Every structure is written in structure tokens, then in C-alpha cells.
Amino acid sequence: MQKDKDTWGELKQQPGLLARRYLLLGVVWLAISDSIAEWLPSGRWQELYLVSKGLLYVVLSALFIHALQRHAIRRFLDSRVALEQLERSYSKLVDNLPLPCFVVHPRQGLILEANRAADDTYGMNGSARRVRSLADLEVSPRAPPPVMNSSMGQCDSLARHRRADGSDVDVRLLTTRLGRAEGDVDLVICFDITAQLREQELQRLRAGTDPLTGLPTRGVLHERIGRAIRDAYGDHQMAVLFIGMDHFKLINDVQGHPAGDLYLRDIAIRIGAFADQDITVGRFGGDEFIVLMTNLKDSGTPVTLAQHIRTAVANTDAGDPFGVARTCSIGIARWPEHGTDADTLLSAGDAALSQAKQTGRDRVVLFDPCMRREASRYVALVQGLRQALALGHLKLRYQPQFCLSTGKVVGIEALSTWKETDGSEIKASEFIPVAERSGQIVELGQWALREALKQLSNWIVGGTYHGPISVNVSPVQLRHPGFVDMVHATIISTGLRTDMVELEITETVALHLDEDLRTSLIRLAGLGVAIAIDDFGRGYSSLSHFKCLPISRVKIDVSFVRNVDRLADSQAIVTSMLQMARALGIGTVAEGVERIEEARWLKDHGCDVVQGYLHARPSSANCLDLARNTMLDPDP
Structure with a gap:
């Protein structure tokens, strides 16, 4: 192809080249012709030279022009033969392609040539119809007309064609602009994407x-x-x-x-x-x-x-x-x-x-319209939560968990909070159920886990805290496809170890696990993620129900912890919980501890960790005092 371009360039320059060389030959002849005459001896030879000088110039000029033209024509013919051979090879290649191919006029859209696959597929010259343009093949266009990319010389489009057997096929049309001696043409290759689109539709339906x-x-x-x-x-x-x-x-x-x-x-x-x-x-x-x-x-x-x-x-x-x-x-x-x-x-x-x-x-x-208040509140929360997630109005607060033996922080629970633009706060107990029912809990849970792990990473880098962090998850999240992989990927992206993450599920969820939820918990535990039972005791269950689950800790519900130092019924229930947890090798956390007497009673009866307003309220990350020691009765 490059050789052909060079030959065409030479042919275009030939008239100017001839003129310049003819002029040069004339100037040279004028310069030397008189010198030749002087060099010849006077007499008959000199007279003969002067008479034939013009004729000699004409003969030399003719020979010179003939040589130039012969060389240019030979180059042109050689290039034309090579181009014809290339076009035959290319046409043979296109004709043998298993995909329907068309050579189309770029402006009129008329089909100039078609390969055998196109004829077999569409019956180009069949008795039922005569195909003159690509538009004759279309049942309905699937996209606007293609626009040629001038830099690449190609464009893509989708269409639905009717084949010779009467069936419809979805095709992707790849159009390439080709240059020919008689003018530009478009080569259009048709790719059958019917099966691909059907599979995409099937996946969409399955979803x-x-x-x-x-x-x-x-x-x-x-x-x-x-x-x-x-x-x-x-x-x-x-x-x-x-x-x-x-x-x-x-x-x-x-x-x-x-x-x-x-x-x-x-x-x-x-x-x-x-x-x-x-x-x-x-x-x-x-x-x-x-x-x-x-x-x-x-x-x-x-x-x-x-x-x-x-x-x-x-x-x-x-x-x-x-x-x-x-x-x-x-x-x-x-x-x-x-x-x-x-x-x-x-x-x-x-x-x-x-x-x-x-x-x-x-x-x-x-x-009934009297139910409207609750329904309107639900809709407002759904729409407001969607906006809050998009605009970043949700924040995390953190509440430390303290070891009763050492008084040190051994865990932190991340709690989602939502402040509206007017500064009012919506309680998690109100918006979390709405998020679960509307399906937004999946996005909310991903955000909470990502933010909590990011903050834990910052604490570790700053040297202020090196323990685990707890995040609550709902059954909707656990059932969501890819939840376990999402948790694993999020942990890896923050550079943390999996054993530094604890996921909390409520006792009610743990009691009614189906096989999918159980499998998710087992997979998470297999990765090293700790699983904790939150609000334990509220569902009146026994730890024996959870022997087949990978539980690492239980969090005793605040309803049993409150005034446990005074109420005999609560003492009996909490004591049995602590004894069974110890026997099963499961850690214990008492929630909602507000009085030092409660904490002392829990310590004396073998509780491991406490969490509550006595030691720390939930607060933003920069307000936490993670170095604080809360030992109840330090050794003298």
C-alpha cells in the first residue's frame, strides 16, 4: 500500500518534474553548444554542427523525456498489479469470512458487494426479496445512525435484521471506511449478538x-x-x-x-x-x-x-x-x-x-387517612435516608468497651447517627428498621463498615488504639448476594487483619437463621471475623441454641443489666448466662452499665467487659479518651 501511494505521488509530480528537467537540459545545452562549436575545427565540420545543433537538441530531449516517462509508467504498472493482487486477496479473505460482510456506498447506503456468508444468511438475491441496502434488512433500528469516528475510521451500531428464513437476529454492525481508486466505501461486518442479549435479559430477569x-x-x-x-x-x-x-x-x-x-x-x-x-x-x-x-x-x-x-x-x-x-x-x-x-x-x-x-x-x-401520619413518616424517612446517604449526612459515633479486670479499652462499637439539616437527630431505633424494610440497609451497612474500619486504621497509625471494632449487621445484609465478599474486600482495602473486626447480630436474628444466613456467618468466621450476639436474653433464649454457630461473644441485654445488683430475678438470669458462656468459651459484654454498683456486681460474677454511660457515652472519634483507665478497685 505504501508503494502504491509513492507511485501515485510520483505521477502527480511528473509534469512539474519534466518541466524543470527540460529547462535544466536547455540551459546546459545553451552553455555547452557554443563551446562545442569553438572546439571544432573551422570548415566543413563546424558548418555541419551549426546546421544540426537544433536537431541534436530535439533528439536528446526526446530521449530524455522517453526515459522519464518509461520509468514512471513502469512504477505505476507495478503498483497497479500489486494493488490488484492485494484487492483480490482482501476480497477472497472477506468472502471466506463466516460473518456477513457488505461493501456499502458511504452516502447512499447502497450495497455494492456482499460475501457468501451474507448471501447465505440474508438471501441477497432470493426470489422473496431483493436486498439493495442495509435498510432493506432492518426490522427495527436499535440505535441512532452511526457516526464515523474520523480518527479511527470506524463506528459501531446495533440493529435487528431479518434473515432469509424469516427469523430475526440482533446484530452489531462494525463499519470501517476504506479508500479505493474509484472513491471511498464502507466495509460493514455483522456480528450476531442475539444469544448475548438473550443471556443479558435472562440475567436481568433472574435478578x-x-x-x-x-x-x-x-x-x-x-x-x-x-x-x-x-x-x-x-x-x-x-x-x-x-x-x-x-x-x-x-x-x-x-x-x-x-x-x-x-x-x-x-x-x-x-x-x-x-x-x-x-x-x-x-x-x-x-x-x-x-x-x-x-x-x-x-x-x-x-x-x-x-x-x-x-x-x-x-x-x-x-x-x-x-x-x-x-x-x-x-x-x-x-x-x-x-x-x-x-x-x-x-x-x-x-x-x-x-x-x-x-x-x-x-x-x-x-x-384510612388516619394512618397517614405513620405512613408519611415512613416515606419521609425513606426519602430522607436516601438523600442523607448521598450527601454524607450520616455519621458514626463510637462507644468504648472496658475490661473489668484491667480497666482498659478492649473494644469499640460503631453506631450510626443521622442528623437532619435543621440539626435535629433521628434515632437509630427509628431509621434502621426503615432502612431494613426499604432495602437501604445494604448501602447503609456498607458505608458504616467502611467508615468504621477507616477510623480504626487511623487509630492504629496514630498509636492510640490497637483493639477490635464492632459493627452491627442486619439479616437483610446477611442475605444480600456478595455480602461476605464485600466485608472481606473492605477489610483488605484498609490493611487491617480480619480478627480486628466484629460483626454483631441480634438474638432474634440468631434464633431464626435460615441456611443462607447460617452459611454467611460460618464463612465470615472462617475468614477470622468475630461474630457477637447483641441484646442477648431479650428473646428468652439459651446459649445452647447457638452451639452450632461460630459465636465469639454475647452482649447481655440492658434490661437484665439495669439494677442487677439489686434485683434477685435479674441476678439469677445473668448469673446463668455468665456461667454457660464461660463453659462454652464465649466472651461476655454487659450493655447499658450506668452505675458503679452494677459494674462491681458484674465483675464479681465473672463478666468480662462492660459498655455503658458509666464509663463513656457514644461520641465522635476525636472526642474519645481511649487511654483512660476505668479499673473499679485498683490494687493498693
Whole structure:
């Protein structure tokens, strides 16, 4: 190709080159012709030379021009032969490619040439149709027309083509600009991406399908509700049914989680049987289901459907293996009467469901405006928390844990706090349940872990503290795909050891672990991360329940610690907890210690660590006194 370019350059310069060389030849001839005449002897030879001097110049000029032209033409012909050979090789290569290829006019879009794969795939000259341009192949364009990248000479686009057999195929079109003697052309190569797009769609669908029941997940339901609201017009109405199973916890507690899973699958089949083009059924989470009804003609239809669902759920025979009354509570919210967006509508349905459960279960409750305050607060917290996470309004406070034997800080718990723009503080006991229910706890938990480990790393670098740090996690986080890997990656990114991190789960969560949660805890412990049971004793459980879990510490609930030095009942319960923990090799932390008498009693009865206002309140990192010694009765 370079040789061809050089030849074309020479041909373009040939007229000027001839003129310059002819001029040079003329000047040289004029300079030497008279000298030659003087050099010849006078007489006949000199006269003959003077007569033929002009003719001689013409002959020499002709020979000179002939030599130049012959050389240029030979170079041109050699280059043309090489170019033709290259074009034949390139055409043969393109023709033998297994991908459909087209040579297309860059402006008119007409197909100038097509390889065999294109003819086999599209039937370029078949009787059914005659393809003249790429537009004749398209069923529907998937992207705007491509724009050629002038620096690269290439562009990409997507399209859907119809093949000769009548089937449709999604293709990626790679277009390359080629230069030819007769003008530029575009080489278009078609890559079949149908299978790739189908797999992407399948993955997207899988991500939106509950693996236990096969129903759409909460995220999909939220999206469909939002889309239905956006597409609504005129006097269009819709409703959301929030369905909760009554007494589901009994099945898990008595028969185990596998039985609970079977029960939920059976309920999903029964409720899912009502789905049609205007009714969408999905699993919201746990034992709760959502039914979205669109295109309502009668405001009473949701109540009628709710009663049918109650009947379907309760319809059992003598061989029912679950042994509990199959009842459900249902809350109903209507659009636009009870909410104009997905969050508000769902919160209204949730509030109605809560009212149904609080008033005796096994009933249908329609949302009432008097429930609006709680629902509005929920929506405000969901939206406010989303903004707080984005703008960095959440902060961590740290509360030290002190060893009763040495008085030194042996642990620190990181606690999330949220201050609104007006300076008011929202308690964690209020926004954490909202975050769990809305799914924002995953992002919140990642942020809390990342910030806590970053602060621990700073303390270690500064030499002020070298112990572990505790972070609370919820069951929603533990169930989230990739949670264990996320924890491990976060620890590695801060340069800390895994044994410097402790994750706390509540006793209630530990009592109702399913196989997925149990596996997550075991994997975390296998990495070296410590697992602690928070609020221990609140669920009236025994440590024997946790023998199969990798528990390193239990935190005795404040309700038993408060006034433990005075109350005989609390003393008996805490003493048994401490003795069993010691027997199992599990560390103990007493929460909420506020009086020195409580701390002394706990120390005398073998408690390892205390945490509470007696020694330190939760505070920001720069306000902690980590060097402080709080030994109760130092040796004299």
C-alpha cells in the first residue's frame, strides 16, 4: 500500500518534474553548444554542427523525456498489479469470512458487494426479496445512525435484521471506511449478538425473581407500580394489596426453616393463581406478598379479590402438614386516593396491613387517612435516608468497651447517627428498621463498615488504639448476594487483619437463621471475623441454641443489666448466662452499665467487659479518651 501511494505521488509530480528537467537540459545545452562549436575545427565540420545543433537538441530531449516517462509508467504498472493482487486477496479473505460482510456506498447506503456468508444468511438475491441496502434488512433500528469516528475510521451500531428464513437476529454492525481508486466505501461486518442479549435479559430477569417462590421481587414490584402510575391516564385506578401470613413464625420455630420454605412456596402458588394481565403478584420479603391491580373499574374489586385470596390461603384438607391455621392479614391502598407515587402507595398498604395484624389478624383492612401520619413518616424517612446517604449526612459515633479486670479499652462499637439539616437527630431505633424494610440497609451497612474500619486504621497509625471494632449487621445484609465478599474486600482495602473486626447480630436474628444466613456467618468466621450476639436474653433464649454457630461473644441485654445488683430475678438470669458462656468459651459484654454498683456486681460474677454511660457515652472519634483507665478497685 505504501508503494502504491509513492507511485501515485510520483505521477502527480511528473509534469512539474519534466518541466524543470527540460529547462535544466536547455540551459546546459545553451552553455555547452557554443563551446562545442569553438572546439571544432573551422570548415566543413563546424558548418555541419551549426546546421544540426537544433536537431541534436530535439533528439536528446526526446530521449530524455522517453526515459522519464518509461520509468514512471513502469512504477505505476507495478503498483497497479500489486494493488490488484492485494484487492483480490482482501476480497477472497472477506468472502471466506463466516460473518456477513457488505461493501456499502458511504452516502447512499447502497450495497455494492456482499460475501457468501451474507448471501447465505440474508438471501441477497432470493426470489422473496431483493436486498439493495442495509435498510432493506432492518426490522427495527436499535440505535441512532452511526457516526464515523474520523480518527479511527470506524463506528459501531446495533440493529435487528431479518434473515432469509424469516427469523430475526440482533446484530452489531462494525463499519470501517476504506479508500479505493474509484472513491471511498464502507466495509460493514455483522456480528450476531442475539444469544448475548438473550443471556443479558435472562440475567436481568433472574435478578428480579425471588429464588424461593419464583415471583417478582420487591424491586421489580416497585418498578412496575411506578411504571403503572406513569402510564395511568384519565380516570384510571389501581390498588395494592399488602398480604402477610399469620403465625408463620410458628412453622419456622416448630418445624424448621425447610418447612417454612415449603409453606411459602405453597402460598405463592395459591396467590399467584390470581395473576392475569391486570394483576401482578410478587413477594415483598419474608412472609409478605404484594398484589398490584391495574385498570380497576370498581373501587370494591380489591376488597373482593382480598377475600378470595383469604379463602384460597385458608383452603386446606385433613392432610395439611403444617399444623397451623392458614390465615392471612391483608392491607389495601388505592391509587391515587391513598398515594400518588410508589413509595407512598406501598407505605399506605403496609400501614393498613399493620392495622390488620394489630386488630386481631385474619382480616382485610382498607387504608384510612388516619394512618397517614405513620405512613408519611415512613416515606419521609425513606426519602430522607436516601438523600442523607448521598450527601454524607450520616455519621458514626463510637462507644468504648472496658475490661473489668484491667480497666482498659478492649473494644469499640460503631453506631450510626443521622442528623437532619435543621440539626435535629433521628434515632437509630427509628431509621434502621426503615432502612431494613426499604432495602437501604445494604448501602447503609456498607458505608458504616467502611467508615468504621477507616477510623480504626487511623487509630492504629496514630498509636492510640490497637483493639477490635464492632459493627452491627442486619439479616437483610446477611442475605444480600456478595455480602461476605464485600466485608472481606473492605477489610483488605484498609490493611487491617480480619480478627480486628466484629460483626454483631441480634438474638432474634440468631434464633431464626435460615441456611443462607447460617452459611454467611460460618464463612465470615472462617475468614477470622468475630461474630457477637447483641441484646442477648431479650428473646428468652439459651446459649445452647447457638452451639452450632461460630459465636465469639454475647452482649447481655440492658434490661437484665439495669439494677442487677439489686434485683434477685435479674441476678439469677445473668448469673446463668455468665456461667454457660464461660463453659462454652464465649466472651461476655454487659450493655447499658450506668452505675458503679452494677459494674462491681458484674465483675464479681465473672463478666468480662462492660459498655455503658458509666464509663463513656457514644461520641465522635476525636472526642474519645481511649487511654483512660476505668479499673473499679485498683490494687493498693
